[in-house]
Amino acid sequence: MDSTLFAALIELADDHLILGQRVSEWCGKGPILEEDLAMSNMALDMIGQARGLFSYAGEVERKGRSEDDLAYLRLEKDYRNCLLVERPNDDFAHTMLRQFYFAAFMEPYWQSTAELQDATLRGLAGKAVKEAAYHIRHTGEWIIRMGDGTAESAARMAAAVNNLHIYTGELFEMSDAATACAEQCLLPDRAKLRAAWTATVDPIFARARLNTPDVEFPQSGGRSGQHGEEMGHILAELQYVQRAYPGLTW
Amino acid sequence: MMADDTKPKVQNLPLWEVFIRPRTGLAHKHCGSLHASDAVLAMQAARDTYTRRGEGQSVWVVRSSDIAASDPDRAAENFDPALEKIYRHPSFYDIPDDVGHM
Numbered sequence: 410m411d412s413t414l415f416a417a418l419i420e421l422a423d424d425h426l427i428l429g430q431r432v433s434e435w436c437g438k439g440p441i442l443e444e445d446l447a448m449s450n451m452a453l454d455m456i457g458q459a460r461g462l463f464s465y466a467g468e469v470e471r472k473g474r475s476e477d478d479l480a481y482l483r484l485e486k487d488y489r490n491c492l493l494v495e496r497p498n499d500d501f502a503h504t505m506l507r508q509f510y511f512a513a514f515m516e517p518y519w520q521s522t523a524e525l526q527d528a529t530l531r532g533l534a535g536k537a538v539k540e541a542a543y544h545i546r547h548t549g550e551w552i553i554r555m556g557d558g559t560a561e562s563a564a565r566m567a568a569a570v571n572n573l574h575i576y577t578g579e580l581f582e583m584s585d586a587a588t589a590c591a592e593q594c595l596l597p598d599r600a601k602l603r604a605a606w607t608a609t610v611d612p613i614f615a616r617a618r619l620n621t622p623d624v625e626f627p628q629s630g631g632r633s634g635q636h637g638e639e640m641g642h643i644l645a646e647l648q649y650v651q652r653a654y655p656g657l658t659w
Numbered sequence: 660m661m662a663d664d665t666k667p668k669v670q671n672l673p674l675w676e677v678f679i680r681p682r683t684g685l686a687h688k689h690c691g692s693l694h695a696s697d698a699v700l701a702m703q704a705a706r707d708t709y710t711r712r713g714e715g716q717s718v719w720v721v722r723s724s725d726i727a728a729s730d731p732d733r734a735a736e737n738f739d740p741a742l743e744k745i746y747r748h749p750s751f752y753d754i755p756d757d758v759g760h761m
Contacts (some may be wrong), residue, residue, distance in 0.1 A: 443707065443708055446708050450711060550699055
């Protein structure tokens with residue numbers, strides 16, 4: 410059981426680490442100071458959640474690996490994040506939408522986790538669910554304003570939906586490890602969260618005058634370690650310091 | 660190509676004043692200002708900018724242009740006369756011991 414829980418925790422931790430790393434790329438480059446801080450806050454929320462999950466994964470694995478070992482010293486194919494979180498920041502519309510899609514999935518995920526068997530995960534969920542709720546609110550308000558805004562903002566918002574919506578199906582896919590953990594009531598069944606996700610996304614899209622596109626070719630593969638080209642670039646930056654100075658600590 | 664001056668600029672966003680009620684305090688205190696297009700985004704920006712270290716229990720934002728302020732050039736006539744009215748401070752009364760701490 411421990412090896413399946415470990416594998417499922419890594420999927421969850423990698424989602425948060427990679428998205429946190431992505432959003433942190435905006436630090437110092439935000440469109441206005443206020444939004445620069447808002448995005449840095451969200452990135453730190455993601456990385457904080459990843460830390461808790463990696464630490465717990467290291468305990469469960471019992472091979473003495475620390476959160477840093479797990480975050481910085483694995484190979485690309487061993488990262489099990491979904492493809493959505495590794496998509497490039499592109500513009501502000503893409504960044505807000507990617508965060509919105511992910512938070513709309515994580516809020517019901519953490520709500521369900523808070524009612525399951527594992528005390529450590531319940532603790533992490535209690536804190537994370539509030540952060541996810543705020544990410545939905547913050548990104549949702551921007552999506553409404555951009556989608557129902559100027560010609561340029563509406564076009565950018567619609568382009569973001571077209572580019573990113575094909576990656577949302579993977580959020581609800583179950584891996585073997587996730588299935589085993591759901592059967593043991595340790596983690597939620599991702600496939601069952603689609604209704605809650607849609608209930609968050611649809612009203613915001615309606616107010617933003619955005620259409621949900623039909624997805625002809627849904628993209629997935631991250632849960633089995635098959636990543637896009639962008640992943641290597643993220644890891645090069647993410648892992649550089651630990652690779653160059655092994656064992657370095659703050 | 661669109662000329663730069665047709666694009667929205669940060670300087671054109673309205674200015675908002677932010678008031679935070681600290682966890683231990685009773686009243687909201689002015690803590691700074693920010694730019695935002697409307698009240699909802701101003702509230703979120705206030706939360707993200709001024710309550711990152713657990714400072715806040717409650718936040719108010721108000722458009723700076725909605726605040727009526729006293730004229731600095733009239734500070735002397737407004738405030739100086741009060742300085743010599745020390746009898747307005749309630750420090751000339753003997754408080755009976757039975758009253759205790761007031």
